[in-house]
Amino acid sequence: MSEQKVLIDCRDAALGYEGRPIWEHLTFQVRRGDYLCIVGDNGSGKSTLLKSMLGLLRPLSGEIRLDESLRRGAIGYLPQQTRAQKDFPATVSEVVLSGFLSARGWKFFYTPAQKSQALQHMGKLGILELKDKCYRELSGGQQQRVLLARALCAAGDLLVLDEPVTGLDPAAADDLYRTLRYLNRTEGMAVVMVTHDIRSALRDAAAILHAGRDQWFLGTPREYLASPYGKRFGGDLS
Numbered sequence: 127m128s129e130q131k132v133l134i135d136c137r138d139a140a141l142g143y144e145g146r147p148i149w150e151h152l153t154f155q156v157r158r159g160d161y162l163c164i165v166g167d168n169g170s171g172k173s174t175l176l177k178s179m180l181g182l183l184r185p186l187s188g189e190i191r192l193d194e195s196l197r198r199g200a201i202g203y204l205p206q207q208t209r210a211q212k213d214f215p216a217t218v219s220e221v222v223l224s225g226f227l228s229a230r231g232w233k234f235f236y237t238p239a240q241k242s243q244a245l246q247h248m249g250k251l252g253i254l255e256l257k258d259k260c261y262r263e264l265s266g267g268q269q270q271r272v273l274l275a276r277a278l279c280a281a282g283d284l285l286v287l288d289e290p291v292t293g294l295d296p297a298a299a300d301d302l303y304r305t306l307r308y309l310n311r312t313e314g315m316a317v318v319m320v321t322h323d324i325r326s327a328l329r330d331a332a333a334i335l336h337a338g339r340d341q342w343f344l345g346t347p348r349e350y351l352a353s354p355y356g357k358r359f360g361g362d363l364s
């Protein structure tokens with residue numbers, strides 16, 4: 127068992143709306159350096175869980191406890207992109223820097239430290255040369271990198287991603303996964319990702335949480351493949 131700091135501690139939680147639970151008796155932890163993929167059919171409750179993890183939806187019972195830094199807003203969140211966002215008329219730098227908005231408080235300008243951090247994140251994600259370009263003129267893969275750099279500005283130890291490769295071609299998707307592996311393995315960031323890409327979940331995740339209609343399953347990729355949920359995919363880990 128990892129000795130890393132616990133970021134999210136979910137204990138016997140029931141999650142849902144108007145008193146009707148979608149998840150029941152949900153218990154799991156996310157620690158620094160974890161890589162958790164949340165999978166399951168459409169409508170099975172994945173977004174409901176993300177909203178609860180982000181503190182946007184209160185559990186019906188039980189509790190989801192967030193580490194102090196997360197409660198102060200240090201969560202890098204990459205939401206599903208809407209069409210309107212794809213057409214956002216701002217430069218790449220402006221979009222990346224907006225990741226600091228919640229930390230900026232009453233100030234009107236970004237601090238030199240924030241500007242330099244934003245440049246570092248852009249460098250790390252290979253988009254530095256795009257910094258003065260207009261966001262809406264970029265490819266889908268480049269846009270996701272910009273949004274990831276933006277999420278890193280807000281992130282402390284945790285990145286939360288909602289179907290991040292939707293609409294990307296296989297090469298761009300692989301690029302994004304490689305970057306996430308780097309952030310996870312080299313920088314120790316915890317990654318929590320909702321995904322329909324079961325192959326990448328089996329390859330990269332340390333744990334898979336399956337949202338089922340009546341019950342959920344949590345285990346390693348190997349345990350998942352041996353479970354009734356994973357057997358459906360009939361794949362292997364090679």
Ligand SMILES: Nc1ncnc2c1ncn2[C@@H]1O[C@H](COP(=O)(O)OP(=O)(O)OP(=O)(O)O)[C@@H](O)[C@H]1O
Nearest residue numbers: 143144148166167168169170171172173174175337
């Ligand atoms: N605000 C809400 N109020 C009431 N019910 C909701 C609300 N949001 C979602 N639901 C219901 O909760 C259930 C789970 O929805 P959720 O969006 O969490 O599923 P999902 O697994 O993320 O689906 P998808 O893969 O399609 O994104 C669905 O039956 C949905 O209709």
